[in-house]
Amino acid sequence: MKAAVVTAYGEAPRYLDLPEPRAVGEHELVVEVLAAGLHPRVRMQAEGSHYTSSAEDLPLVPGIDGVGRGPDGRLWYFMSLGARAGSMAERTVIDTRRALMLPESTDPVTVAGTLNCAIASWLVLSRRIPFEKGHNVLILGATGGTGQMSVPVARHFGAGRVIAVGRDTGRLAALPGVDDIALLGDPESVARVGAEVDVVLDYVWGEPAVAAMTALVQNRPEPARPLTWVQLGEIAGAQASVPAGLLRSSGLQILGSGQGSLGTADMATEIPAVAAEIARGTFAMKTTAIALEHVEEAWNRPADSSSRIVLTAGS
Ligand SMILES: NC(=O)c1ccc[n+]([C@@H]2O[C@H](COP(=O)([O-])OP(=O)(O)OC[C@H]3O[C@@H](n4cnc5c(N)ncnc54)[C@H](OP(=O)(O)O)[C@@H]3O)[C@@H](O)[C@H]2O)c1
Structure with missing residues (x-):
């Protein structure tokens, strides 16, 4: 063959x-x-x-x-x-x-193109963190395939505000279901729209993620409010230098989600529900x-x- x-x-x-x-x-x-x-x-x-x-x-x-x-x-x-x-x-x-x-x-092509993108955030919100309805979600790298699918997934799990952050304002503004947008290269704008964020889905990592994290954490009206930063991708760099003070001075917690931190059984258990939503047209x-x-x-x-x-x- x-x-x-x-x-x-x-x-x-x-x-x-x-x-x-x-x-x-x-x-x-x-x-x-x-x-x-x-x-x-x-x-x-x-x-x-x-x-x-x-x-x-x-x-x-x-x-x-x-x-x-x-x-x-x-x-x-x-x-x-x-x-x-x-x-x-x-x-x-x-x-x-x-x-x-x-x-x-x-449609085999739609499922093969969509399921992997949608399941990344689905697993985070269903299994990796104790996500609650009403929690506000910020997506770093929201114009990518996995970032785009994170918007309807967050909505599906009852997110409060959904904020999309990326490199292209036009494409961010065109994303359906988003409450606010900010530019990755403008950390102050990320801090402005993200003051009350509870969960960050980070597909970017590297320096841009640290710049956004620093601005967000340093401008929180309630510094101790829990902020769960979920590291999923490394499209802007595999390394990130996170200032120690950010962790001591705030409710910031960083954890990863992917193969190893989640088992094959977690994925196998969640796949039917994701596939059902794809069949329903919730994600495509x-x-x-x-x-x-x-x-x-x-x-x-x-x-x-x-x-x-x-x-x-x-x-
Ligand atoms: N852990 C998991 O479970 C899991 C699951 C799926 C994917 N991922 C990871 O998540 C990441 C993104 O996946 P994807 O499917 O969304 O990829 P994708 O469809 O190829 O999109 C790439 C995204 O990254 C942005 N980007 C590219 N280069 C960048 C840079 N130098 N600085 C900042 N942003 C940059 C793109 O912005 P533009 O749209 O402006 O080009 C786009 O938003 C990858 O690292 C992937 O391996 C992880």
């Missing part, structure tokens, strides 16, 4: 021949992959820069999730089994305990479908955070 294959970290995957996958365990099954999202996490996997990356994973088939059709014709959303069974292949092995059967009417990422055979071209396209690339194969 054909698959996208990374043979050296940092190089775009190539469309190569690989042996057919085989199901071994009692919960395993080979599916024809229909759609697999090219998420930032998948790029990190192919660059070898994700914290789970290892040189022993090479050569690897990228892709952390996807939608496929089983031998009996049923549709599945699945989380991939690891580097050798990535979703960017004509066929792959899935474990049905890390998968969800989907209704036949499901704009997608750009590209055939798997054009994987190199898809990889080398200029970044466009308004639309998620989804590689498609089969029928």
Whole structure:
């Protein structure tokens, strides 16, 4: 079969021949992959820069999730089994305990493009922190796929005010369901709109996040009011120097959310509810479908955070 294959970290995957996958365990099954999202996490996997990356994973088939059709014709959303069974292949092995059967009417491309984006904030608000209805949420990196989906997810969980922070005022203003916006490069504006924020979903990290955090914390009318800063992404940098005084002088708490701080069981438990909301139309990422055979071209396209690339194969 054909698959996208990374043979050296940092190089775009190539469309190569690989042996057919085989199901071994009692919960395993080979599916024809229909759609697999090219998420930032998948790029990190192919660059070898994700914290789970290892040189022993090479050569690897990228892709952390996807939608496929089983031998009996049923549709599945699945989380991939690891580097050798990535979703960017004509066929792959899935474990049905890390998968969800989907209704036949499901659009595979929409689910493959949206679920990973929506589940990041969903897991935070449902499992990682004790989120309460009425809590105000600020999203750093709100124009990205995961940031955009955080707005309806926060609404779904009963957020009070939802504040979107990013680099582009026009795109921030166009986000539906947002109460206030601020520019990432203008920390004072972040502090102004975020005075009463309870939870920050941070997809940015690096210096811009620390600048926003400093301005926010130093301008809180009630410094001791709890402020839960959830570190999710590192699109502006993997390192951040947080001034010690910020933590001692305020109700600021920082924690992360991702693979490791949440278990596979947490994800598997929440996937059905997220998929149901996608089916209902509550969340839908704009997608750009590209055939798997054009994987190199898809990889080398200029970044466009308004639309998620989804590689498609089969029928
Ligand atoms: N922990 C988790 O559970 C989890 C789950 C999903 C994603 N993530 C992580 O979250 C991050 C964002 O993912 P995504 O799906 O939203 O990505 P995306 O769709 O590619 O969007 C990237 C976002 O980052 C912004 N950005 C890019 N470069 C930047 C820079 N130098 N400074 C500030 N902002 C910058 C973009 O702004 P523009 O729109 O202005 O270009 C956009 O908002 C990634 O690091 C990803 O790995 C984590």
